Amino acid sequence: MADRYDLRLPCIRLMQGERALYSFAVDGKRLGDFAAVARVGRDEDAGLQGYQRPEVLKHIRGIQRYLEKPGALLPNAIVVAFDDSVRFEAIDADSSDVTYAAMGTLVIPVDESQDDGHKPGWIVDGQQRTAAIRESELDEFPVCVVSFVANEEEQRAQFILVNNTRPLPKGLIHELLPATQDELPLPLMRRRLAAEVVYRLNVDPDSPFHEMIATPTQPKGIIKDNAVLRMVENSVYNGALYAYRYADTGEGNVGAMVSHLKTFWKTVEVTFPDAWRLPPRSSRLTHGAGIAALGYVMDHLTDGVPLAEVGQASSKIGKLTDVAWTTGEWQFATGPRRWNQIQNTPNDIRLLTDHLRAQLSA
Known part of the structure; x- marks a missing residue:
């Protein structure tokens, strides 16, 4: 047949x-x-x-x-x-x-x-x-x-x-992405842009994140790479860094994004110097929840602001006095919470973000 x-x-x-x-x-x-x-x-x-x-x-x-x-x-x-x-x-x-x-x-x-x-x-x-x-x-x-x-x-x-073979660690994939120039599936293309920005933040000597982001090649960093990556990715596609994207290619002006982030987070470092140098178990500023919440604050303060004026807009975080990064209690509208009870969950990130933005608007 x-x-x-x-x-x-x-x-x-x-x-x-x-x-x-x-x-x-x-x-x-x-x-x-x-x-x-x-x-x-x-x-x-x-x-x-x-x-x-x-x-x-x-x-x-x-x-x-x-x-x-x-x-x-x-x-x-x-x-x-x-x-x-x-x-x-x-x-x-x-x-x-x-x-x-x-x-x-x-x-x-x-x-x-x-x-x-x-x-x-x-x-x-x-x-x-x-x-x-x-x-x-x-x-x-x-x-x-x-x-x-x-x-x-x-x-x-x-x-x-x-x-059952152990897959490549996510952190290693994120480190490899910036050096991979071939066409990739869309989710990896999106993440590659953010990963390149995070890489620059971690290696540039003038960056407030310099050698602070924990990666397979920088294991002594105190801030989890995924926390910074998510913060950057959210801002690139939904926040202040969106202005530096190239809509036709999905890539972006990495230099401008890095400068924007350095300026804002340098202000964070100067405003909260002690909390900035402590690991997440001792500081909610370097914790995933703090990185995410302040990322949203950055978008709130600097979205649409020209790059040359980002520093001036960022200086408003000096109004954040009711903070409990390392000790004490957060005085949330829903009631007080001990400083270390804030977890890296969507609900807690939203609660912390709303609290910080309310102070800025007061």
Whole structure:
């Protein structure tokens, strides 16, 4: 029948002990011809079937947008587990000194009339990437595949091992972003601009944040990098730093953003010098809640203010006298709170922000 045929792909067989791995390239659009996603579910007797999590639509759309851009690169291999219907035909290579690898052809039986449950392959890792390629407007997108022959229990074990690997720390990703100039998915593009600003704040000697932001390469910093990153990102897209963005590219005038931030936070440092040099456990100023709240105060005082006048506008924080960064109580409208009872939660950040802005408006 025309819908049944053998797909023959150039392949390298790698022996790991007595087990074989097969590495080959294939058009990603064709993965669905021979490999299915085994999603987690229960059969009629409540037995566990499959092992994959459901496709994450937002993540898939982000990958798809990236793949459809010129120069897209997807170097990570898709991992596929096959049943024993596939076979490897080796090519004699007596001249090779390598005994654990062999060149050949992987022969995959394809039956286009089969449903997913009867296809010879299952995707162990790469579910979202495969879906993004499938849904893209591209005519083709070749990918690398690493495969092995296994039963479902072995497949599930490999899935757990692959997905249990510790991901890169967020802080390391944030440090790498400024030096990455290639096109990235939109969420990472947004964060890259903020990450570049935070990097400058941490390394510039004239910055009030100089070497104070804790990162993988600056572990002695006392302020969490994510606290500063969120403050900057919020201002870039919703606050005073928005004026320095380039609307057509999503990038921005990093120098102007850094100057704006240095000016405001230098005023904070001068106004509260003791609290500024203490770690978060001893000061709510360097705590995530304090950084976020004063970020909103910066937007309140300096939004729309020319860069040359940011210092004058920032000087108004001298009116903040009812503060309890390190001792005492916050005299909130809802009642007093001990200084260290303020937590890095949306409700507490909003409470602290409203309190500080009320003082400025008094």
